[in-house]
Amino acid sequence: MAVGDVSMPHMHVVQGVKIGSAEAYVRYPNRRDLVIFEFAQGSNVAGVFTQNAFCAAPVHVSKLHLEQANPRYLVINTGNANAGTGKLGMENAQFTCLKLAELAQVEQYEVLPFSTGVIGEQLPIERLVQGLQPALNTLDENSWVDAATGIMTTDTTPKGASEQFELDGVTYTMTGISKGAGMIRPNMATMLSFVATDVPIARSLVQQMLKISVDQSFNRITVDGDTSTNDSCIFVATGLAGGTEISSVEDPRYAIVLDVLSRVMKRLAQLIIRDGEGATKFITVAVEGGNDTQECCDIAYSIAHSPLVKTAIFASDPNWGRILAAIGYAGVKDLDVEKIQVWLDDVQICKDGGAAADYTEEAGARVMSQTEMTIRVDLGRGQAKDTVYTCDLSYDYVKINADYRS
Numbered sequence: 064m065a066v067g068d069v070s071m072p073h074m075h076v077v078q079g080v081k082i083g084s085a086e087a088y089v090r091y092p093n094r095r096d097l098v099i100f101e102f103a104q105g106s107n108v109a110g111v112f113t114q115n116a117f118c119a120a121p122v123h124v125s126k127l128h129l130e131q132a133n134p135r136y137l138v139i140n141t142g143n144a145n146a147g148t149g150k151l152g153m154e155n156a157q158f159t160c161l162k163l164a165e166l167a168q169v170e171q172y173e174v175l176p177f178s179t180g181v182i183g184e185q186l187p188i189e190r191l192v193q194g195l196q197p198a199l200n201t202l203d204e205n206s207w208v209d210a211a212t213g214i215m216t217t218d219t220t221p222k223g224a225s226e227q228f229e230l231d232g233v234t235y236t237m238t239g240i241s242k243g244a245g246m247i248r249p250n251m252a253t254m255l256s257f258v259a260t261d262v263p264i265a266r267s268l269v270q271q272m273l274k275i276s277v278d279q280s281f282n283r284i285t286v287d288g289d290t291s292t293n294d295s296c297i298f299v300a301t302g303l304a305g306g307t308e309i310s311s312v313e314d315p316r317y318a319i320v321l322d323v324l325s326r327v328m329k330r331l332a333q334l335i336i337r338d339g340e341g342a343t344k345f346i347t348v349a350v351e352g353g354n355d356t357q358e359c360c361d362i363a364y365s366i367a368h369s370p371l372v373k374t375a376i377f378a379s380d381p382n383w384g385r386i387l388a389a390i391g392y393a394g395v396k397d398l399d400v401e402k403i404q405v406w407l408d409d410v411q412i413c414k415d416g417g418a419a420a421d422y423t424e425e426a427g428a429r430v431m432s433q434t435e436m437t438i439r440v441d442l443g444r445g446q447a448k449d450t451v452y453t454c455d456l457s458y459d460y461v462k463i464n465a466d467y468r469s
Contacts, residue, residue, distance in 0.1 A: 381427025
């Protein structure tokens with residue numbers, strides 16, 4: 064069961080984006096598992112992808128096609144990652160693009176493929192291809208919720224975020240979906256996420272805005288520390304709502320649109336953590352007082368990745384020594400532990416490197432028993448700060464992953 068409010072908002076229509084889906088029986092019967100996005104001609108598209116050296120065939124193909132053109136179509140399947148599948152996996156990813164291109168009457172390189180699911184198994188390419196036309200037949204601008212459902216794997220809930228805002232008298236929309244619940248420690252962007260706006264934005268700025276917003280959202284979450292082979296995040300600007308194109312960072316509208324994009328991305332990223340496999344608690348790890356952002360992130364991730372910290376939180380056990388240990392092995396050089404302060408929400412558990420004089424186990428247990436909490440660390444050595452979001456580690460995480468292929 065997901066933690067906190069994970070409800071789908073009203074998903075506002077993005078002018079120039081249509082979505083279709085179908086039951087292609089990629090792995091499981093009687094569920095949507097094939098999704099197609101169609102973008103209006105002239106849309107500007109940007110992407111960021113996993114840095115896992117064993118990245119999946121569709122990641123290779125998507126990166127290649129993005130270098131050649133602005134894509135018109137995305138095709139996403141769930142149930143099979145098409146990763147660790149060798150030459151045949153590459154051929155299947157390309158063949159998927161070819162067949163959709165033929166049906167949609169576009170060039171093959173105008174299609175980007177995405178896959179998510181079990182690693183190391185070949186795509187059931189015939190079933191997938193047979194699902195393309197049915198998905199195309201359902202293309203509609205109001206299908207964001209169906210798409211969010213169609214890309215789920217071990218997710219327990221679809222994930223979406225949507226905002227409308229006004230610039231110079233024109234109403235614009237920013238809407239997106241994501242999926243992910245396990246194998247979550249992005250080292251680029253996200254698991255799978257697709258965000259679109261009808262603001263007119265130059266292609267070079269679309270890529271720049273995506274990178275900036277991803278760094279403070281999808282690159283600041285972790286469920287289990289495992290970087291997926293298939294992580295991909297796409298940002299599309301159709302420009303169809305009207306107005307003049309944003310072509311410079313000096314344009315005052317640039318900062319406004321970037322702020323909206325960052326909020327949508329952050330919401331989508333946090334929804335992944337709230338729906339982490341077996342999660343019962345949502346945890347914010349905020350580190351301040353660092354010399355630079357990197358060391359703040361190193362310590363935040365060290366805490367967020369620690370199985371001992373995460374299992375203690377699951378059990379509501381204020382075993383705060385585990386937090387100190389994680390800070391200590393994070394690899395930050397010349398760390399003066401006597402300057403370190405640590406809090407659980409408003410309860411200080413560590414003062415100047417040792418137990419806070421007024422700390423009590425009862426106060427620590429009170430915070431640990433909450434479904435949402437913040438671990439705050441002050442390193443006392445600089446002005447830098449950063450934040451990472453994670454969840455606890457429960458019995459169900461082991462059960463879900465032990466039974467994943469059954």
